[in-house]
Amino acid sequence: FFFFNDTATTEIYTLSLHDALPISSTHAAGVVISSLPTMELVPLQRNDEAVTTQFTMTELEELGMLKMDFLGLRTLTVIRYCCEYIKRSGGTPPDFDNCNYDDKCVYDLISSGDTVGVFQLESGGMTHFMMQMKPTSLEDIIAGISLYRPGPMDQIPRYIECKQNPGAVKYETELLRPILNATYGCMVYQEQVMQIVRDLAGYSLGRSDLIRRAMSKKKHDVMAQERKNFIYGVEEDGVVKIDGALRRGVSKEAAEKIFDEMMDFASYAFNKAHAACYAVVAYRTALLKCLYPAEFMTALINSYLTAADRVSFYIYYCRKHGIRILPPDINRSEARFSVENGAVRFGLAAIRNVGEGAMNDVLEERSRGGAFSDFSNFLRRTSDGLNKRLLEGLIKAGCFDCFGVSRKYLTAHFEQEFTAAAAERKRLETGQLSLFDFGGDDGGSMMNTVSKADKADMKTEFELDILLRAEKEVLGVYVSGHPLMEYEAALSALTPCIELAEADGSGAIHDNQTVTAGGIIGSLRTRAVKSGAGLMAYAVLEDMSGSIEIAAFPSIYQKYASLIANDKCVAVRGRFSMREDRDNSILIDEIVPLQKGSKNAGEKRLALNFLSDALHLRNAAVELLHRFPGNIEVLSVQELYAAALNLFHAYNPSKDLHLLRTLGQMSISTSEFCQIIGRMRLYQALTPNQQKRLPRLLLGDSQINA
Secondary structure, eight states: OEEEEOSSOEEEEOOOOTTOOSSOOOOSSEEEEOSSOGGGTSOEEEETTEEEESSOHHHHHHTTOEEEEOOOOHHHHHHHHHHHHHHHTTOOOOOGGGOOSOOHHHHHHHHTTOOTTOTTOOSHHHHHHHHHHOOOSHHHHHHHHHHSSTTGGGGHHHHHHHHHOGGGOOOSSGGGHHHHGGGTTOOOBHHHHHHHHHHHHOOOHHHHHHHHHHHHTTOHHHHHHHHHHHHHOEEETTEEEEOOTTTTTOOHHHHHHHHHHHHHHHTTOBOHHHHHHHHHHHHHHHHHHHHOHHHHHHHHHHTTTTOHHHHHHHHHHHHHTTOOEEOOOTTTOOSSOEEETTEEEOOGGGSTTOOHHHHHHHHHHHHHHOSOOSHHHHHHHHGGGOOHHHHHHHHHHTTTGGGTOOHHHHHHHHHHHHHHHHHHHHHHHTTOOOGGGGSSSOTTOGGGSSOHHHHHHTTOOOOHHHHHHHHHHHHSSOOSOOTTGGGHHHHTTSOOHHHHHHOOSSSSOOTTOEEEEEEEEEEEEEEEOTTSSOEEEEEEEEOSSOEEEEEEOHHHHHHTTTTSSTTOEEEEEEEEEEETTEEEEEEEEEEEEOOOOOOOTTOOOEEEEOOGGGTTHHHHHHHHHHHSBOSOOEEESSOEEOSSBOGGGOOOHHHHHHHHHHHHTSEEOHHHHHHHHTTSHHHHTSOHHHHHHHHHHHHOGGGOOO
């Protein structure tokens, strides 16, 4: 309110707050360009450390100023680093300036779904789309990036069908063919909308852009008028300003249908120039990944050094695809991850409590004085910039394994070695000499100052689980091994945690969907519910790809309390929860121990092929599978039930019989059926003659091969 006082009256003016912005935000990449100093043209303000305009981008454009978006992409840094690593390895980076963008290996890689690290194509939904579309040109990738967003996404099935079957492409008028031919009859880009109104109705370039803006901003009054102009044209004083679709031979019905489609599409339409830039970057990352996988993954990991989950996933990916991950080594590692003979070497600066500055000093000393000969030599040459916490981190990470001394021994003795090295450095600084300084022996070497019995102790190492926990603590990932290695076969049949953690609803995983996952439990915490009904449990489930939050309501926690505990290796089934205000999670319905053992190449799996008239048995079979969890994979035509499921943990013969009767009503492989039932306790309790008769009783004579 503004108050104006004079000798006569007091007038009160009310300032309208309609449409006023309650908060002030800053565009992440918006830059304003003006012909004069900005402060002379528009009011400014400070948002945190950034100086911004008080006007929105629309008002700035109306005032004649230019607003540009300059995107800072992590991927561009990944490409630059990758090219540097290629040069260091003696290779020649691709010449992107003279690239034809037609390398078959790139499109084969994308079509196969191996899009990890490929710009814009890495998400689960986009990967699935690319596998369906099977791009064969850069134009396909441009279209894919433009289509995979709200609105145009509805045209994806049509686009894929028409790409695979060009005969299915239909046009409302032949005038659309040259405009939509490259996208198989689908409207994909804003530029296509502009060209349609120009070619079909005679709009000018400037006016075609105005109609695009009106559509994208959903200005209904403008669109209503433009519909009339598009169909009938514009005539002023007997002069035709715009032909209109009817004058150009397009029927009224077709013109209205085309305009409606443009209106539906234009609200979400993507600029082709923007999509083309993205597609170029996507192609380049895919090409580098095809030709130089170790260098590319090294650059990718280095770009996520502070994100332990991403580093863990990319390390898991490397191992899965045959790229070796080498542990940190004080004589071989660089500050960041590096490439070594086609493998990826862990970087020293990635170790917790170890700063990049301190490691750069160590690397400088190593470059100047050569490789460190042993732990004592390392301390004497570098202890000035080190501390005990940093040393402990290096030991836990295995940086000194190259000296042939166990981490267990170094953990017990590094403090006294550190103190001795500091004392020696101080003595040398004061000019004092010892007898060792006149000899050639390394008198301070740990190996030279211990007894033979102690030398034996120097080789005694921690148990593997202790080693791995220490590695996880300081590296954020497991390097020497993984607690879940022996469960790899069971985990391969479950949904990777990283897919659940990064699901956004656009792919195959949706909110409230029943999902199965497995891994090792950590960070367990509990809290009492307000009703007093018990404890709610929260934890993190981690597999070799990443981690996801899990939660159990009091009744579930009480039922599975022995399994919901830190360091337990389990498989969980539950409801997937996806919320905007917090990370994705699984609400547990059921939990079972993971089964050890690897999957043999010749191992049989139970295949349940439900006939059309027996689909009602499917739910009963699934319930049985969930009741008897284990490690035998069970396959169905409709779905894969392989959540560490084992039919042969049922020790109640009556339950076994119920299961057999259910399976006997399904069309399954007889040979597999006979092999499977041969492991059941009920079968083992039968006489040899009864064992021979059992398959015949269940399946019938016609299905038994003599």
